[in-house]
Amino acid sequence: MKNISCALAFFISFLCLNPGVKPSKKFINSYSYHPFISIDTIAKDGYTLIFINKDSAFDLKLKQRMIDAFFTVYPRQVRRFNPAALKSVAFIVDTAYKGIAATNNGTVRYNPKWFHNHPGDIDVVTHEVMHIVQAYPSGAGPGWLTEGIADYARYIYGVDNAGGNWSLTPFSPSHSYTNSYRITARFLVWLEKNINSRIVDELDAAMRSKTYSKETWNQLTGKTVDELWADYSQRPEL
Numbered sequence: 001m002k003n004i005s006c007a008l009a010f011f012i013s014f015l016c017l018n019p020g021v022k023p024s025k026k027f028i029n030s031y032s033y034h035p036f037i038s039i040d041t042i043a044k045d046g047y048t049l050i051f052i053n054k055d056s057a058f059d060l061k062l063k064q065r066m067i068d069a070f071f072t073v074y075p076r077q078v079r080r081f082n083p084a085a086l087k088s089v090a091f092i093v094d095t096a097y098k099g100i101a102a103t104n105n106g107t108v109r110y111n112p113k114w115f116h117n118h119p120g121d122i123d124v125v126t127h128e129v130m131h132i133v134q135a136y137p138s139g140a141g142p143g144w145l146t147e148g149i150a151d152y153a154r155y156i157y158g159v160d161n162a163g164g165n166w167s168l169t170p171f172s173p174s175h176s177y178t179n180s181y182r183i184t185a186r187f188l189v190w191l192e193k194n195i196n197s198r199i200v201d202e203l204d205a206a207m208r209s210k211t212y213s214k215e216t217w218n219q220l221t222g223k224t225v226d227e228l229w230a231d232y233s234q235r236p237e238l
């Protein structure tokens with residue numbers, strides 16, 4: 001097992017460093033004998049998804065829904081935000097991973113237990129692959145904005161947010177834009193509707209080019225982020 005894991009880790013790092021490279025049939029076959037690991041490579045319209053399943057009990061219908069979600073949302077996110085984003089992505093359903101999901105470069109790791117308990121939460125995929133589109137360099141900007149934009153993308157592009165019992169968190173006076181995730185996402189949706197229809201595109205681009213600063217809010221809206229949040233608090237309806 002250890003050798004397999006090491007080889008797999010090497011393979012994934014190799015893919016991340018060489019996003020255009022597809023695994024050879026020989027490589028895939030060398031893993032397919034193992035009952036707990038399956039590797040599928042699915043290519044469509046210029047995008048490739050390598051799906052590595054390390055959970056023998058993982059629901060195959062759910063796996064297919066994750067694949068379908070990827071090919072539905074990722075190309076749309078790439079087209080809108082970052083056409084230079086990776087065209088080859090890997091998903092790993094990993095029994096050793098205990099969070100919900102995490103993305104590093106072009107690889108998303110999923111906890112099968114989470115999906116077993118929340119089979120409708122398919123748009124975890126939509127949130128995670130937005131992180132691949134973001135591809136922010138380290139030190140690009142605040143984590144709350146990174147996560148807020150990823151949940152904004154889930155809200156806009158999600159294939160079945162209702163089925164996942166997921167929605168933007170209703171506004172509360174105790175909230176702050178730094179609360180991240182759905183709370184920041186709701187603020188972004190409000191800003192887009194009421195202040196600047198391109199604000200998310202511009203914030204995302206600024207983060208990726210490492211030109212984001214507090215001043216960016218002023219440049220895009222004429223107000224500080226605190227002033228914008230105060231306006232939002234006064235009339236938070238979407």
Ligand SMILES: [Zn+2]
Pocket residue numbers: 127128131147150
């Ligand atoms: Zn995230």
